Amino acid sequence: MAGRGKLIAVLGDEDTVTGFLLGGVGELDKHRRPNFLVVEKETALTEIEEAFRSFLCREDIGIVLINQFIAEMIRHVIDAHTKSLPAVLEIPSKEHPYDASKDSILRRAKGMFTAEDLR
Amino acid sequence: MTPAEDIGQAEICEELDRVILHLFDALEMLQTKREAFNSLVEQGWFSLSKSRYAMGNKSVSTLQYGNQMTPLIRIDTSKREDGQTEFQVITEDAFKRKDESTAVVEEIGPSEQVLRRRKGPGKAEDVAQSQNTASQPAEVLGHQDPLNWFGILVPQSLRQAQKTFREGIHLAAEIASIQSEIEATRSYYQSLLEKKRKLVAEKKQCSP
Numbered sequence: 001m002a003g004r005g006k007l008i009a010v011l012g013d014e015d016t017v018t019g020f021l022l023g024g025v026g027e028l029d030k031h032r033r034p035n036f037l038v039v040e041k042e043t044a045l046t047e048i049e050e051a052f053r054s055f056l057c058r059e060d061i062g063i064v065l066i067n068q069f070i071a072e073m074i075r076h077v078i079d080a081h082t083k084s085l086p087a088v089l090e091i092p093s094k095e096h097p098y099d100a101s102k103d104s105i106l107r108r109a110k111g112m113f114t115a116e117d118l119r
Numbered sequence: 120m121t122p123a124e125d126i127g128q129a130e131i132c133e134e135l136d137r138v139i140l141h142l143f144d145a146l147e148m149l150q151t152k153r154e155a156f157n158s159l160v161e162q163g164w165f166s167l168s169k170s171r172y173a174m175g176n177k178s179v180s181t182l183q184y185g186n187q188m189t190p191l192i193r194i195d196t197s198k199r200e201d202g203q204t205e206f207q208v209i210t211e212d213a214f215k216r217k218d219e220s221t222a223v224v225e226e227i228g229p230s231e232q233v234l235r236r237r238k239g240p241g242k243a244e245d246v247a248q249s250q251n252t253a254s255q256p257a258e259v260l261g262h263q264d265p266l267n268w269f270g271i272l273v274p275q276s277l278r279q280a281q282k283t284f285r286e287g288i289h290l291a292a293e294i295a296s297i298q299s300e301i302e303a304t305r306s307y308y309q310s311l312l313e314k315k316r317k318l319v320a321e322k323k324q325c326s327p
Contacts (some may be wrong), residue, residue: 006193089291
């Protein structure tokens with residue numbers, strides 16, 4: 001199965017993770033290691049960061065979906081990730097609508113243009 | 120995009136303009152896809168909430184997740200020459216069709232084999248065996264529809280939520296491809312800009 005394609009990892013609130021797992025992205029491998037993390041109020045920041053870093057290190061993951069409000073908590077890790085794989089997608093959550101100005105990819109694109117360059 | 124090795128400043132400027140236009144197109148596309156994706160996800164949450172209303176508050180939560188999960192959707196990644204990565208969704212349904220395309224021929228048989236069963240017990244065993252082998256692939260793969268985690272007779276809204284999130288996953292793959300395109304364009308633009316700066320600096324040094 002592993003050779004057929006990569007997984008989609010999800011890091012988000014309960015509804016986001018439940019929705020995408022319902023869509024069929026969830027996997028528990030033979031070590032019962034999940035490709036998702038449900039972030040609740042009591043979830044520690046270190047746990048979130050660790051889970052995100054482990055998703056980035058896994059070669060069987062192609063896309064990481066992360067709620068933008070969680071991405072904000074670990075922005076330094078997301079900004080440091082410049083590889084094309086896995087792709088990190090910031091998605092809205094129920095209580096926090098998507099804000100393009102916070103998105104790492106768009107901020108990088110915006111940073112391309114300085115007054116000096118456009119002269 | 121061609122590598123700008125031996126081209127002059129004017130050509131580099133033209134190429135820069137072309138790259139910028141390409142980038143703007145990609146950004147516009149990203150915004151459109153993002154809007155569609157966000158509205159799909161919102162629709163999915165709404166359907167999940169409706170299911171909760173119908174089934175009870177605790178009936179759609181992390182507690183219901185299956186203790187075995189096999190992905191029904193995977194992502195196929197391919198890297199292009201310009202460094203851009205493309206993401207394509209592979210759904211398990213397609214796998215099943217591929218896996219069972221050979222088994223389908225065997226499955227057509229039972230109407231004839233049922234008649235044969237009357238003739239003797241020996242042949243009936245053969246039939247039972249062939250039926251077992253035909254049904255094996257699905258069991259071996261162990262794929263379970265995540266809908267079943269929440270019960271056998273789930274409300275329509277939960278099915279709707281599943282459908283919506285599946286569509287969302289397809290869009291997510293498209294968004295990932297566009298993001299990769301933007302990143303590749305960005306690095307190409309920066310390399311061109313660096314080249315232009317060097318050319319301008321050289322010109323300044325040459326002219327007194």
